[in-house]
Amino acid sequence: MAISYKKLWILLIEKGLKKTDLKELCQIGPATLAKLSKNETVSLDVLQKICKALECNIGDIIDYIPDKD
Numbered sequence: 649m650a651i652s653y654k655k656l657w658i659l660l661i662e663k664g665l666k667k668t669d670l671k672e673l674c675q676i677g678p679a680t681l682a683k684l685s686k687n688e689t690v691s692l693d694v695l696q697k698i699c700k701a702l703e704c705n706i707g708d709i710i711d712y713i714p715d716k717d
Contacts, residue, residue, distance in 0.1 A: 659708060660702075
């Protein structure tokens with residue numbers, strides 16, 4: 649299973665924000681921001697903070713990419 653936050657980065661660009669802006673808006677730590685940058689899993693609480701700050705739904709920031717068999 650793979651997670652992609654590509655939609656999140658596109659949304660930030662559309663809103664004229666940088667990753668550091670996201671960190672401040674959502675009050676997340678640098679380690680969490682690094683995990684997002686590496687498409688690693690983060691807690692649902694973090695995803696909720698991002699959705700609230702960017703006024704979007706979870707599907708607007710994350711994609712699930714199934715493993716190829």
